[in-house]
Amino acid sequence: MQDAETVLNDISKRGERGLPLENIYRLLYNRNLYLRAYGRIYSNQGATTKGITAETVDGMSLAKIDRIIKAILDHPELEALPATLDARLDTGADTINPPKP
Numbered sequence: 001m002q003d004a005e006t007v008l009n010d011i012s013k014r015g016e017r018g019l020p021l022e023n024i025y026r027l028l029y030n031r032n033l034y035l036r037a038y039g040r041i042y043s044n045q046g047a048t049t050k051g052i053t054a055e056t057v058d059g060m061s062l063a064k065i066d067r068i069i070k071a072i073l074d075h076p077e078l079e080a081l082p083a084t085l086d087a088r089l090d091t092g093a094d095t096i097n098p099p100k101p
């Protein structure tokens with residue numbers, strides 16, 4: 001498994017060159033990306049404030065990350081469908097639409 005920095009650099013480089021990302025759902029299995037995301041949001045103001053659920057960033061642990069990854073692996077039917085970004089110039093809104101067959 002690649003470290004988070006390598007994965008994110010690769011994604012950034014592909015974006016700069018206008019290349020598509022393939023099989024991006026596999027990133028959901030990378031424990032290091034969850035740890036990096038946690039590190040980025042933990043110190044944010046409001047990160048320990050309860051939202052629509054009782055969970056806060058304080059409740060994150062390696063065991064919880066592993067449970068999330070296991071749940072994703074246990075349900076392969078939840079694999080995301082491919083999507084493309086369709087910029088709507090007339091409204092100025094960006095929407096994500098599934099590709100047309």
